[in-house]
Amino acid sequence: xANIRVADIAHGRSGDKGDVCNVGLVAYDxxxxxxxxxxxxxxxVKEHYGSLVRGTVTRxxxxxxxxxxxxxxxxxxxxxxRSLRSDHLGKTMYAxxxxxxxxxxxxxxxxxxxxxxxxxx
Amino acid sequence: xxxxxxxxxxxxxxxxxxxxxxxxERGEIDYLCCDHLAELTMSILSKQRSRNxxxxxxRDVLDLLRLSIxxxxxxxxxxxxxxxxxNPRACAERVAELCKDLGLTGVRIAVVxxxxxxxxxxxxxxxxxxxxxxxxGEPLSSVRDRLTHANVYTGADGIVTALEQGxxxxxxxxxxxxxxxxxxxxxxxxxxADDWERLGMATVVxxxxxxxxxxxxxxxxxxWWKTPGLENLGYPIAxxxxxxxxxxTKTPGSGGRVDIGTVSEQLxxxxxxxxxxxxxxxxxxxxGVRLTEVGPDQVRITGGTGRARPDTLKxxxxxxxxxxxxxxxTYTWPDAYAKARxxxxxxxxxxxxxxxxxxxxQIEYVGRNSMWGDRVAEPDPADxxxxxxxxxxxxxxxxxxxxxxxxTESVPLYNNGPAGVGGIGTRPPLKELFSLWxxxxxxxxxxxxxxxxxx
Numbered sequence: 001x002a003n004i005r006v007a008d009i010a011h012g013r014s015g016d017k018g019d020v021c022n023v024g025l026v027a028y029d030x031x032x033x034x035x036x037x038x039x040x041x042x043x044x045v046k047e048h049y050g051s052l053v054r055g056t057v058t059r060x061x062x063x064x065x066x067x068x069x070x071x072x073x074x075x076x077x078x079x080x081x082r083s084l085r086s087d088h089l090g091k092t093m094y095a096x097x098x099x100x101x102x103x104x105x106x107x108x109x110x111x112x113x114x115x116x117x118x119x120x121x
Numbered sequence: 122x123x124x125x126x127x128x129x130x131x132x133x134x135x136x137x138x139x140x141x142x143x144x145x146e147r148g149e150i151d152y153l154c155c156d157h158l159a160e161l162t163m164s165i166l167s168k169q170r171s172r173n174x175x176x177x178x179x180r181d182v183l184d185l186l187r188l189s190i191x192x193x194x195x196x197x198x199x200x201x202x203x204x205x206x207x208n209p210r211a212c213a214e215r216v217a218e219l220c221k222d223l224g225l226t227g228v229r230i231a232v233v234x235x236x237x238x239x240x241x242x243x244x245x246x247x248x249x250x251x252x253x254x255x256x257x258g259e260p261l262s263s264v265r266d267r268l269t270h271a272n273v274y275t276g277a278d279g280i281v282t283a284l285e286q287g288x289x290x291x292x293x294x295x296x297x298x299x300x301x302x303x304x305x306x307x308x309x310x311x312x313x314a315d316d317w318e319r320l321g322m323a324t325v326v327x328x329x330x331x332x333x334x335x336x337x338x339x340x341x342x343x344x345w346w347k348t349p350g351l352e353n354l355g356y357p358i359a360x361x362x363x364x365x366x367x368x369x370t371k372t373p374g375s376g377g378r379v380d381i382g383t384v385s386e387q388l389x390x391x392x393x394x395x396x397x398x399x400x401x402x403x404x405x406x407x408x409g410v411r412l413t414e415v416g417p418d419q420v421r422i423t424g425g426t427g428r429a430r431p432d433t434l435k436x437x438x439x440x441x442x443x444x445x446x447x448x449x450x451t452y453t454w455p456d457a458y459a460k461a462r463x464x465x466x467x468x469x470x471x472x473x474x475x476x477x478x479x480x481x482x483q484i485e486y487v488g489r490n491s492m493w494g495d496r497v498a499e500p501d502p503a504d505x506x507x508x509x510x511x512x513x514x515x516x517x518x519x520x521x522x523x524x525x526x527x528x529t530e531s532v533p534l535y536n537n538g539p540a541g542v543g544g545i546g547t548r549p550p551l552k553e554l555f556s557l558w559x560x561x562x563x564x565x566x567x568x569x570x571x572x573x574x575x576x
Contacts, residue, residue, distance in 0.1 A: 064424055
């Protein structure tokens, strides 16, 4: 097994609905999607967000696009319109989940991201 | 086989108008659908209207139409917008004047109303609508005297009626974002208002494109570094078929990209349960959605469906909830962290002495933990090479006077506090706070009305 981060196998986006923040993750391939499904349980994701999520974490699957959707309640300090946080709309909440450390089988492909020479298409 | 090309022209009030202008010029679209309203834009617009009865709509729609309406008329592109906000009629009148100024004739402008229930709250409550807060269970009476507006997220019925009456430009208030797209599709394809499968599929399509550039390479986490032309991002166009499925593309010759990655990321944006996406028109089901790349910057979207719409509609109510007072200041090496701690203590002690009242306070180090709070460690006090530390102090206050204290009590940091401080503001950055009061209304209480202005 290999220790990786979620960012190695998925990309994501997050946003707000009142005090609810949703974090959508999209796996780069099927092996990555299977890994996400087994590693990212609601309990582990809730623990990873810690004090950032005062409410609950619920996970939904959209298999046709290899996506998981995490709905985090009580996650925006009272909601985008009241929140004192710099990121009052939860736009960067997805990136915190991308940082989560997980384990994956050695043969799960990983995808380097960002403008490093080997990653530029 | 007939298809209808819908362009997503604007995604919020203040969004660039150029993508919409380019789309009208060379996107071969049939409809330009523009969303100008975020969750609490209506609070701001209602406040503007209360100060001036001619205001209360998002004025960027005039900038957009000044640059594109002539071409829309020439190319037969119809415009559907919620820019009417809190004052759709005033918005339509200004649009009519603009058309006259440009020498256009024969333009039919529809005003769709019926969403604004602010004047009917007493009557509706007498009829048994409680407007109880659906998140907290609190009664409306706890904020009633502070309400800024009350608008129902209405569906596509008014837009369909307007198009049946030959409208070229449809100006709405608080319709749902999705309705801006379902309206023209129902009109063009003659879908029944209870054709749940097609409406559900089309809702998935609309959701994919309604945030404009976020479907075409904007904010693309999976490949922002290999997305060309972000400065000239083309906004998305959906070529919708009679069954509600579509091919998503973008304006030819524009920046950005449309592929499975960009569209997937947007499909998961701001949704809750994908199998139960509630709108005023349909309960859409995203759970079986599929994407296929069918050409350069062309993605076919299928697999969405829907079920009966909810019996209740969501009401967008806002209320005045005080002010935010906020300051930012930067301490430098040496001992940046210790200085910052002392600066914060200085501010807190002075605020105490000034009898400061607040409901909540947030202290962040920008560049360090302002996004992920206490999940990130504070700076290490032993790190003697920390070059700078930006402190942001924000407080939610009951009124403007209290919020202003955050500024006035921080100014002495310039000459009374620890050494090595820069960047303290010279103007109080006060922000009035509007909160959302989420509640429901049975749909039988809400009826769309359509008026036509002809230039």
